[in-house]
Amino acid sequence: MSLRTYIAKRLLHTILIAWGVMTAAFFLMRLGPNSPADKYIAGLGAGHNVTQVVAAIESRYGVDKPLHEQYFNYISSLLHGDWGWSFGTSMPVMELIKTHWIYSFQLVLLSSIFAIVLGISLGIFTAVKKNSRADHIAAFFSFAGISIPHFWLGIMLILIFSVKLGWFQTYYDTSLPLLSLDNLHALTLPVITLGTGMMAGYSRYVRNSMLENMGKDFVRTARAKGLPERTVIGKHVFRNAMLPVITIIMLDMSGIVFGGAYMTEVIFGIPGLGWMSLKAVFADDYSVVMAVTLIGAFMTLLFNLLADIAYTYLDPRIRYE
Amino acid sequence: MKLTAYYWERTKRNRTAIAGLLFIIFLIILATAGPLFTLSPTQVNFDEKNIPPPGFALEQSIYSASSGGFVTTVQQGTWAHPLGTDGMGRDMLAMLISGARVSLLVGLLATGIAIIIGALIGITCAYFGGAMDGLLMRATDIFMTFPFLLLLILIVYLFGQSLTLIILAIGLTGWTGTARLVRSETLSLRTREFILASKALGASHLRIIFYHLLPNVLSSIIVLATLSIPGAILAEAALSFIGLGDPQVASWGNILNAGQGSLRTAWWVAVEPGLLLFFTVLAFNLLGEGLREAFEPGGD
DSSP states (O other), X not given: OOHHHHHHHHHHHHXXXXXXXHHHHHXXXXXXXXXXXXXXXXXXXXXXXXXXXHHHHHHHTTTTSOHHHHHHXXXXXXXXXXXXXXXXXXXXXXXXXXXXXXXXXXXXHHHHHHHHHHHHHHHHHHHHTTTSHHHHHHHHHHHHHHHSOHHHHHHHHIIIIIIISOOSOSSOOTTSOSSSHHXXXXXXXXXXXXXXXXXXXXXXXXXXXHHHHHTSHHHHXXXXXXXXXXXXXXXXXXXXXXXXXXXXXXHHHHHHHHTHHHHHHHHHTOOSHHHHHHHHHHTTOHHHHHHHHHHHHHHHHHHHHHHHHHHHHHOTTOOOO | OHHHHHHHHHHHTOHHHHHHHHHHHHHHHHHHHHHHHSOOTTOOOGGGTTOOOTTOEEEEEEEETTTTEEEEEEEEOOTTSTTOBOTTOOBHHHHHHHHHHHHHHHHHHHHHHHHHHHHHHHXXXXXXXXXXHHHHHHHHHHHHHSOHHHHHHHHHHHHOOOHHHHHXXXXXXXXXXXXXXXXXXXXXXXXXHHHHHHHHTTOOHHHIIIIIIHHHHHHHHHHHHHHHHHHHHHHHHHHHHTTOSOTTSOOHXXXXXXXXXXXXXXXXXXXXXXXXXXXXXXXXXXXXXHHHHHHSSOOO
């Protein structure tokens, strides 16, 4: 199979899964005991003709139409970028997402940089110094880093550095301009909260991958040629060790955006997508919750696809199946 | 059961894995027998609110109507509440034990559900192959695409907040990883000689699946189950933390949530449940890694 057919096939697969995701979301929505009208009339005062209101809402949202027609309308409006209406804030869900995504994005971007730089450095260092005391200490800390519940870590960081030492605000200040040092300062604790677990995971992964490659024949050849150890490790081992790591990092990114970042945003009050959708849950703002879930799923698909394509470009030895 | 003894010998040599196992046993004893010895986790007593653990003191400046100004009170910890009390005067130790029950229940039951579904789907897919395999694997793809936490939030939001529902939701959404692993292991087993031999002897599909295939993938399933338990526990804690857990029971997540609100005064309310959660996750991870090493061939 050529590279082009492989990518076309992967693309087709992605579209198929995206369609499956939308279908699953639609039926999950219909399975739930609540109709959009229930939420609305619950907040309605006395003196209204409830049956009339329900009928009006059901026709406004097309819930009174036959199921297959609802399904068709749902898919078609999703594809047209109409992701529903948010009752809680009285604006289209898409508008809401456009104002909030940047906060999630900056948090995830900075945390990823933090985790990638530190995780990879630590991984290389411990692989080179295998079985030394430093390696054992690092192994202990990375195991702890993987196991620590990051939302608790965040609260402990607030307790120590905000409440006791007073170095940071306990809550994120939304009035700060995004591209400023103050904003970077405000994001320090959230980035450590979100980045620690990722960093610990990457360092273990890089270490294993490095050690695996160090035992390979081409490394022995490189050493036998008399290359300096720096070149052997930095060029021959590192480049090969990074191949699987890049895939892991890319797959992680999408998951982190909607898993880890969710809790971090809630703890620090960062108004990103996670914070927004939690607010929507408590405001019974149904379409917002659904939209964020769908975006999360689509992001995962996109990053999966990108990781696969990146891998085939980076490693020409790979066979496409 | 010679094989069990053999693997136990190998696991026993790993001291960190045994430390993890001991902590889990301690937690199980605490969760089952603990409520017999402690105060009620729901008993509210505003005269005893925010009592620190013994050895600590809480200094607070409180407005006093009788003296018409702020007076500084010092609250000393007492052994009557060995881990202190929260902002409503509830005994922390009792609440944490209740939380341990919730966490263990969720961790074991949800993982049990996920592992059984995943193993059955994985084995059936690999053994029979064909159209069903393709269909089920595409279903797995769709399932895996949803972000786990968001899917849970959506389910709890749509169907209500009860512990039973949360356990079911975590179990029913968490099987995909097991299905993948079991499928790939079974695929490599199904063409091996001993399977072909029992087929030739006329063994039924059920017999081959349950007597020949399952025992051979069991070690991977055990390792995966042990390493999946922390994920289930953390998922429940995260749900409770954001206020979507079962409001009827004290769980580590909702105690932690209350703790974040009282960081400036009663810091121990946030420290204690998180520390337990951390140790529990660590214990299962250590045990899981130890089992993985024990099951790996060679190394004797």
